[in-house]
Amino acid sequence: MLDRSPYGISGRAWIPLFAALVVLFSSAPGYGQTPARPAAQVPRMPDGKPNFSGLWQAMGTAYWDIRDHNAQAGPFFQLGATGAEPAGEGIVEGGEIPYTPAAAAQQKENLKNRMKLDPEIKCYMPGIPRANYMAFPFQVIQSQRDIAFAYEYATSNRVVNMGKFKEGAVDTWMGTSNGKWEGDTLVIDVSGLNGNSWYDRSGNFQTDNTHIVEHFTLADADHINYEATIEDKTIYTRPWKISTVLYRHKEKNAQLNEFKCVEFAEDLIYGDLEKKK
Amino acid sequence: MRKPFSMLGILAAAFVLTATAWGQPAPSAPKSSPPKNWVQPKTPWGEPDIQGTWTSDDCIGTPLNRPTNFGDRLYYTEQEITDRLNRLKTQHENDLKETVAEDQRVGTGPPGHWGERARRPCTQTSLVIDPPNGRTPDMLPEAKLRPAPEGAGNNNPKADTPNDFSYYIRCITRGVPGSIFPVIYGNGQQIVQGKGMVSVMEEMVHEARIIPTDGRPHAPSNVRSYMGDSRGHWEGNTLVVETTNFIGNRTGIVGNGGGTPTSADMKTIERFTRIGPDEMKYQITIDDPKTYVKPFTVGFPLTLEPGYQNFEYACHEGNYAMFDSLSGARAVEKRAAANKK
Numbered sequence: 001m002l003d004r005s006p007y008g009i010s011g012r013a014w015i016p017l018f019a020a021l022v023v024l025f026s027s028a029p030g031y032g033q034t035p036a037r038p039a040a041q042v043p044r045m046p047d048g049k050p051n052f053s054g055l056w057q058a059m060g061t062a063y064w065d066i067r068d069h070n071a072q073a074g075p076f077f078q079l080g081a082t083g084a085e086p087a088g089e090g091i092v093e094g095g096e097i098p099y100t101p102a103a104a105a106q107q108k109e110n111l112k113n114r115m116k117l118d119p120e121i122k123c124y125m126p127g128i129p130r131a132n133y134m135a136f137p138f139q140v141i142q143s144q145r146d147i148a149f150a151y152e153y154a155t156s157n158r159v160v161n162m163g164k165f166k167e168g169a170v171d172t173w174m175g176t177s178n179g180k181w182e183g184d185t186l187v188i189d190v191s192g193l194n195g196n197s198w199y200d201r202s203g204n205f206q207t208d209n210t211h212i213v214e215h216f217t218l219a220d221a222d223h224i225n226y227e228a229t230i231e232d233k234t235i236y237t238r239p240w241k242i243s244t245v246l247y248r249h250k251e252k253n254a255q256l257n258e259f260k261c262v263e264f265a266e267d268l269i270y271g272d273l274e275k276k277k
Numbered sequence: 278m279r280k281p282f283s284m285l286g287i288l289a290a291a292f293v294l295t296a297t298a299w300g301q302p303a304p305s306a307p308k309s310s311p312p313k314n315w316v317q318p319k320t321p322w323g324e325p326d327i328q329g330t331w332t333s334d335d336c337i338g339t340p341l342n343r344p345t346n347f348g349d350r351l352y353y354t355e356q357e358i359t360d361r362l363n364r365l366k367t368q369h370e371n372d373l374k375e376t377v378a379e380d381q382r383v384g385t386g387p388p389g390h391w392g393e394r395a396r397r398p399c400t401q402t403s404l405v406i407d408p409p410n411g412r413t414p415d416m417l418p419e420a421k422l423r424p425a426p427e428g429a430g431n432n433n434p435k436a437d438t439p440n441d442f443s444y445y446i447r448c449i450t451r452g453v454p455g456s457i458f459p460v461i462y463g464n465g466q467q468i469v470q471g472k473g474m475v476s477v478m479e480e481m482v483h484e485a486r487i488i489p490t491d492g493r494p495h496a497p498s499n500v501r502s503y504m505g506d507s508r509g510h511w512e513g514n515t516l517v518v519e520t521t522n523f524i525g526n527r528t529g530i531v532g533n534g535g536g537t538p539t540s541a542d543m544k545t546i547e548r549f550t551r552i553g554p555d556e557m558k559y560q561i562t563i564d565d566p567k568t569y570v571k572p573f574t575v576g577f578p579l580t581l582e583p584g585y586q587n588f589e590y591a592c593h594e595g596n597y598a599m600f601d602s603l604s605g606a607r608a609v610e611k612r613a614a615a616n617k618k
Binding site: 045046047051053119123124125139140141142143144145146147148150151155156157159169170172173174196253255256257258260262263266267270273274275 | 320321322328436437438439447448449450467469470471472474475476478482483484485487489496497500502503504586587588589591593594599600603604606607610
């Protein structure tokens with residue numbers, strides 16, 4: 001008679017299952033420890049570096065609000081359910097953005113005036129990190145040196161300099177990206193941001209003092225663990241972190257499309273200056 | 278009486294001059310043939326490596342269509358090239374001057390350092406290299422009726438709405454081929470290659486062209502865009518890019534995508550051939566059966582220049598020209614209405 005465990009698994013069958021669990025947990029990224037064994041199979045460049053090339057996109061609703069949020073009506077009843085904001089778990093570690101009191105007030109003011117101020121509504125470049133988790137894909141083209149990021153939204157893009165650290169000559173919407181490898185993690189230092197970008201549609205904002213360090217780590221061939229540490233003494237009381245997952249587009253015919261949104265925003269931006277019919 | 282310069286003004290002027298002098302070295306003679314021992318570098322995965330930030334600056338000012346007095350002659354003579362080099366040198370010296378003579382007219386245009394200058398004379402008499410007369414073929418009668426949006430060259434635009442302006446002035450796009458043709462600035466083309474994929478980041482209006490070279494078919498013909506759908510392949514060391522799926526009736530082939538718009542049936546074939554450590558031959562054949570009586574080819578060199586980089590071209594984000602043009606036009610109307618009363 002077979003020795004049955006309460007879970008219907010024979011005694012000896014526990015051994016491989018236990019081994020599988022050990023492997024699973026020891027190779028799980030996060031918690032700061034280095035995996036004891038090589039991570040899952042990831043695509044690699046000829047020199048052995050992980051290869052991030054591909055078409056990626058975040059799921060979830062961080063593009064509405066990077067903090068926890070409930071489902072709620074959108075600003076225009078005409079759009080009905082399609083204009084409403086879905087609920088979502090935040091991507092801010094610890095839940096709250098450590099704003100100074102003045103900055104917290106500014107965020108509320110931003111949200112109140114979102115239709116006038118949100119750069120996304122006006123088709124302005126989204127900045128970093130917002131570009132990475134919008135409701136649009138982005139394409140990574142990884143060479144043996146630099147790495148290009150082409151974002152579908154507003155044809156915004158950046159080329160990550162993987163050579164000697166270069167300071168940006170001027171402040172820009174997309175900032176200046178300098179990358180380096182820390183093991184299998186691509187670490188991108190983003191500085192030279194012009195301070196006009198938001199993090200989401202909820203008025204969460206940055207300034208031209210904001211400094212961001214992004215971490216891209218392939219969890220497996222089709223998932224990137226994305227983290228960004230954000231520092232700005234002028235509006236945050238301490239550095240804070242966001243983390244989310246980026247998914248590879250696997251559709252046979254998926255490709256980066258063109259979303260030149262200027263013409264969709266012109267009547268909004270210039271409407272009061274247009275000749276009345 | 279003239280006011281003395283403020284200290285701030287002097288500092289600003291010094292910065293501008295430093296930037297200009299630093300950014301633009303003295304002009305030199307055209308590049309000679311590349312070193313004999315030069316071989317096309319390859320990427321680690323074995324494709325020709327054409328990466329870097331290239332610029333079409335050297336043919337700034339070269340006309341698209343060849344002046345008829347040159348006939349079928351594509352290249353300038355040595356004497357003509359020397360003359361052009363001397364003109365560039367004079368221009369460069371003028372750029373470096375700190376002051377202008379008291380009796381000289383001074384314009385109110387943008388500061389000189391906004392613009393780029395050719396670093397060496399363009400050897401071509403026109404950008405069109407085929408047909409042999411260096412001129413774009415005749416337009417079909419139907420194309421001549423296609424309205425071209427008003428552009429920067431028009432001193433009296435209608436300015437009722439943004440739709441009255443060109444796609445360039447609206448900061449939407451300069452299209453294909455407009456995003457690579459040499460103009461006064463923003464001519465950078467940063468190429469980054471991955472295995473089976475080439476990206477070209479075009480500086481002005483921040484285009485990102487994604488060119489798969491892995492043999493996949495074009496996007497369905499129902500998916501159309503301003504920049505079209507590009508597919509590339511390698512012929513020896515040449516990157517050949519075929520682009521189709523244009524929306525059509527948006528941008529033309531004159532500078533910055535101006536002129537009579539091309540049609541949705543346009544197909545372009547581009548050829549990028551690196552011919553030396555810092556020089557690339559660029560050619561584009563434009564085949565638009567709804568606009569031109571026959572295909573034609575435009576070509577010019579792209580070069581790598583020390584210290585040259587793309588700057589973020591946040592055009593729409595800073596499009597004060599649109600605000601000012603529209604509000605100016607409304608002010609004129611208001612005044613005219615008031616005068617009638």
